[in-house]
Amino acid sequence: MSIEEQVREFGRVWAAAEERGDTEVLAGLATEGFRLVGPLGFVLDREQWLARYRDGGLVTEKLDWSGVEVRGFGGTAIAIGVHEQVATHRGNPVNGRFRATHVLVREDDRWRLAGIHLSPIGAPFVPGGGAR
Numbered sequence: 207m208s209i210e211e212q213v214r215e216f217g218r219v220w221a222a223a224e225e226r227g228d229t230e231v232l233a234g235l236a237t238e239g240f241r242l243v244g245p246l247g248f249v250l251d252r253e254q255w256l257a258r259y260r261d262g263g264l265v266t267e268k269l270d271w272s273g274v275e276v277r278g279f280g281g282t283a284i285a286i287g288v289h290e291q292v293a294t295h296r297g298n299p300v301n302g303r304f305r306a307t308h309v310l311v312r313e314d315d316r317w318r319l320a321g322i323h324l325s326p327i328g329a330p331f332v333p334g335g336g337a338r
Contacts, residue, residue, distance in 0.1 A: 209276065210278070212317060213276045213285050214274060216310065217271045217285060218271070219231070220232070220235055221269045221270070227265065229259050229260050232255075236252050236318060236320075237252070237311060237313065237318045238252060240252040240255065241322075245302065245325060263295055263296050264295050264300075265293060265295075266292070268290075268291065268292040269290070270290040270291075272290070273287045273288045274287035275287065281312040282311050282312075283309075283310040286307050287305075288304070289306035290302070291304075304327060305324070305325045306324050307322070308321070309322075
């Protein structure tokens with residue numbers, strides 16, 4: 207299986223675990239030094255990321271990880287795609303569509319998630335013309 211296929215399969219497992227709020231699977235997928243940069247710039251470490259589900263604060267009904275481009279760099283892979291979610295945090299809707307960058311590293315002969323960075327999707331910048 208190619209690196210691209212491995213990373214895409216990893217992404218399917220990760221998204222399904224997020225939808226289930228399965229902290230056991232998510233903990234196994236993430237490195238100890240994992241960091242999430244949220245769409246508003248906040249940063250969560252691994253335990254904070256997992257705690258969102260453990261304390262019942264985050265409920266993800268749907269998470270779609272699509273349009274994924276994978277680039278491999280030896281023991282590191284960068285996957286950039288679209289993260290679309292239907293979710294609530296402490297009862298408030300946190301639905302959204304974000305550009306997401308996942309950083310994966312090979313540990314013990316398997317891929318692990320070292321980081322996720324989410325950004326709102328805006329119009330592309332056109333030099334001299336602003337956003338379109």
